Amino acid sequence: MSIDDQLKKLQIELHNKKRLIRSIKLNSSRFVACNTTDKEQLDKYDNIYEIPNILKSFISQFGGYSAFWKIPDKQNPNRVFSANSINYGTNQYEMFGSFRNILDYSREGIEQEIPFYKYASNAEDEKFWNQFYILDHLKYGKLILIKVLENDENNAELYLFEHPVSLTKLTVNLIDYLKLFIKTGGLSNWQEYLTEESYILDGAIPDYFHEKMKLLFPEEDLGMFRKPPKLEDSIYNRYLSKENKQDYQTLFLDTIAKLKAKPKVQFNYSETDFGFLNDKVEYSAYYGVDESVLRKIKKDYGRELPESMLAFFYQMNGCKLNWQYFGSGEENYNENYIEANLNILPLEQAMGGKYHQDYLDWSSPSLFKDEDSTYYYDKEMSELFPELAQLMTHARLIDDLPDSIGFFIDFEPNREDPTIYKVIRNDYYKIDIDFSKFIEARIMYAGISGWEYQYINHSDYSEEFKERMFNEFKTNLKMVLGEMDFSLFEK
Numbered sequence: 363m364s365i366d367d368q369l370k371k372l373q374i375e376l377h378n379k380k381r382l383i384r385s386i387k388l389n390s391s392r393f394v395a396c397n398t399t400d401k402e403q404l405d406k407y408d409n410i411y412e413i414p415n416i417l418k419s420f421i422s423q424f425g426g427y428s429a430f431w432k433i434p435d436k437q438n439p440n441r442v443f444s445a446n447s448i449n450y451g452t453n454q455y456e457m458f459g460s461f462r463n464i465l466d467y468s469r470e471g472i473e474q475e476i477p478f479y480k481y482a483s484n485a486e487d488e489k490f491w492n493q494f495y496i497l498d499h500l501k502y503g504k505l506i507l508i509k510v511l512e513n514d515e516n517n518a519e520l521y522l523f524e525h526p527v528s529l530t531k532l533t534v535n536l537i538d539y540l541k542l543f544i545k546t547g548g549l550s551n552w553q554e555y556l557t558e559e560s561y562i563l564d565g566a567i568p569d570y571f572h573e574k575m576k577l578l579f580p581e582e583d584l585g586m587f588r589k590p591p592k593l594e595d596s597i598y599n600r601y602l603s604k605e606n607k608q609d610y611q612t613l614f615l616d617t618i619a620k621l622k623a624k625p626k627v628q629f630n631y632s633e634t635d636f637g638f639l640n641d642k643v644e645y646s647a648y649y650g651v652d653e654s655v656l657r658k659i660k661k662d663y664g665r666e667l668p669e670s671m672l673a674f675f676y677q678m679n680g681c682k683l684n685w686q687y688f689g690s691g692e693e694n695y696n697e698n699y700i701e702a703n704l705n706i707l708p709l710e711q712a713m714g715g716k717y718h719q720d721y722l723d724w725s726s727p728s729l730f731k732d733e734d735s736t737y738y739y740d741k742e743m744s745e746l747f748p749e750l751a752q753l754m755t756h757a758r759l760i761d762d763l764p765d766s767i768g769f770f771i772d773f774e775p776n777r778e779d780p781t782i783y784k785v786i787r788n789d790y791y792k793i794d795i796d797f798s799k800f801i802e803a804r805i806m807y808a809g810i811s812g813w814e815y816q817y818i819n820h821s822d823y824s825e826e827f828k829e830r831m832f833n834e835f836k837t838n839l840k841m842v843l844g845e846m847d848f849s850l851f852e853k
Contacts, residue, residue, distance in 0.1 A: 365416065365516065365537065369423035372540050373398070376427060379544045386433055393445070393547065396426035415515035416536065417495060417508070424540065429548030432649065433578065440611050440677050441650040443574050445548035446501045494521070497539075498553070502658050502710075503722040506553055508536065522553055522561075525722045532556045534586065545582045549574060550654060555587035565591035567598045567660060569653040597666045598656065601673060608798070610677045610805065614647055617808050620843050621685055627842065630684040646682040651675040651709045659713050662724040667709075668778045670797040671771075680708040683809055687842050700838050704809030705762045706801070712760050712771075727755035736766060737785070747788050757783060761804065769804075771797070784814060793817045803850055810838055816851055 363371075376395045383393040399421045413421070420426075429445040498506035503525030510518045520532040520539055534542065534556050546552040551569045554561070572590050575582060593599055601607075621627045660666050667675070682705050689698020710718040715729035730737045737754060744751035753772065761769035766787045771780035782793040782800055793800070795817045803813055812835025815828040839846055 366419050366423045368537050369419055369540075372537070372544065373424050375541075375544050376424075379547055383429075383431055383433075383547050392428065393431050394428040396428065396449075398422055398425040414495075414510040414518075416510060416518050419516075420536070427543070427548070429543075431547070435577075437577075438650070443578055444550050444652060446550055447543075447548040448499045449497060494523075497536075500553075501719060502654060502714075506532075506539075522557060530557050530561045533558060538586070542586060545579065546575065547579070549578065550652060552587075557588065559588075563588065563591035564657055565594040566596035566666070567653050567656045568593060597669050597672060601669050601676065607677075608673055608802075610674050610801070611647065613802070613805050614678065614681055617805055617843075618683070621808055624687070624842060626688050628686045628688065630686070646680075648679040648681065648708055650677050651679040655679075655710045655713075658724060659709070662713075663773065665773070668780065668797070670779055673798065674706075674801050675709045678706075680706045680711075681805070682706070685808070687838075689841070698841065700810070700842060702809035702811070703763050704804055706804065707760060707762055712758050725756075729758075730754040736762065736768070750785070750788060750790050753783070753790060769793075769800075784818070789822070791818045791820050791822070794819065799850060806850070807835075807839055807846070808843065810835060810842070812838070813851065 373395070380393050380395045426449040427447070428449065429447040432442040432444045435441045435443060493509050493512075494507040495510070496505060497508040497520065500506070505523040507521045507523050507529070508518045509521060518536055520534065520536065522528075522530045522532060524530075532539065532553065539556070542552065542556070549571070551571060554563060555571055557563075568591060570590070572584060572587070575584055621629075656667060656672075666672075684703050684705075685701070687698070687700040689700075714724040715721045715726075716732070716735060718724070721729060729735070730739055732738065737759065739747075739751045739754055753770070757770040757772040759768050760771045760782075763769075766785075768785050770783045770785055770790070772783065774781055779796050782795060782797065784791045784793055793814055795803075795814075807813065812831045815823055815831045818828070836846075836848070
């Protein structure tokens with residue numbers, strides 16, 4: 363069977379898989395089988411980009427795909443199976459340039475869409491990189507590249523590219539790759555199991571690819587994939603093996619239920635397509651963090667997340683809540699008016715910044731030098747507030763609140779748990795509390811502030827001030843949520 367005929371057959375299978383995915387996926391996700399490009403259009407762009415024969419066949423007979431979906435894990439209701447993959451060999455020439463090689467992307471400014479090609483192209487000989495075309499754009503600095511053979515445009519090799527210049531050859535050709543993409547539906551990290559044995563699969567933070575496939579698509583044969591890695595002794599694996607885990611999801615939902623029971627509480631709506639509650643609700647709670655994010659942190663920081671952080675983010679990859687209490691029943695400010703905010707960021711945004719897919723080194727000191735950052739620091743601001751500017755080179759925003767207020771975490775040498783800071787515009791204060799207690803307090807007390815001053819030892823805050831703030835916090839809490847347990851604050 364010719365390669366064109368094989369690709370035509372695979373396109374039919376791709377559409378069948380699309381229907382299967384759409385029958386079980388979340389409403390907020392998508393699995394797209396792109397149309398093929400007609401010969402006239404293909405010839406037009408061939409004159410510009412000189413597309414190799416095997417890629418012409420791909421575009422004209424198969425088309426392309428986009429896989430971004432989330433399917434609930436029925437065994438772990440706060441977690442999902444997910445896919446994050448986009449193929450550029452579609453009819454979207456005007457936007458993406460189709461199968462132009464990675465140096466063309468770098469030269470013409472497309473690096474704003476895919477920023478790391480320019481770094482890769484600077485790192486190696488230009489002639490070498492000119493052989494590669496983009497087949498699959500994955501997340502967080504990973505690609506699948508296709509290398510057309512020099513004397514045979516009808517054949518190609520596939521490689522896993524990882525920022526900045528790591529290349530690992532895959533053990534399959536293009537046709538087999540597409541067959542396996544259809545089998546997996548684009549399930550995250552499936553390509554890693556097509557690498558040569560020299561590529562080390564992560565047993566410290568395993569993604570359980572084989573188990574996920576058996577649950578999602580039990581009829582599919584996994585014989586072409588590598589076996590799962592041997593589990594290593596790690597924080598992640600030890601946490602998963604624990605029987606009694608703190609239930610943050612229930613804690614969050616219980617807090618929500620208490621607020622909703624109060625007629626004088628008004629929620630400010632938040633729209634999201636990440637939450638496990640609804641698409642548009644008064645609050646948001648996100649599905650547990652993906653293993654690829656945990657691996658990215660381990661790679662960039664040279665360490666795993668501490669268990670205190672993993673315990674929360676594994677269950678909920680952030681949560682958001684904003685509400686107001688009108689004591690008089692009228693929508694105006696009065697002596698009983700209370701407003702509270704809780705905005706624990708998804709882990710990839712906390713560790714990788716607002717543009718977490720663009721910052722390929724999440725330990726980069728440049729995250730808060732972006733002009734769109736709430737905590738933007740240029741040279742002038744750094745000279746005015748040098749200590750805070752220095753903190754911003756390594757601290758990470760974890761709880762983003764209005765009016766340039768936020769809670770930050772910082773990893774210090776020889777300390778497992780992160781140090782927590784409260785930043786109030788241009789001032790910052792260390793909070794002497796462990797991360798587990800911090801998260802529990804933020805959720806249990808529905809984002810009401812004031813308790814944290816009990817853990818700040820700074821000359822700006824007298825003992826009298828801290829006591830006044832704590833008493834005000836308890837008064838507000840009782841007014842909204844009733845009698846509460848304050849044993850959390852027993853030092």
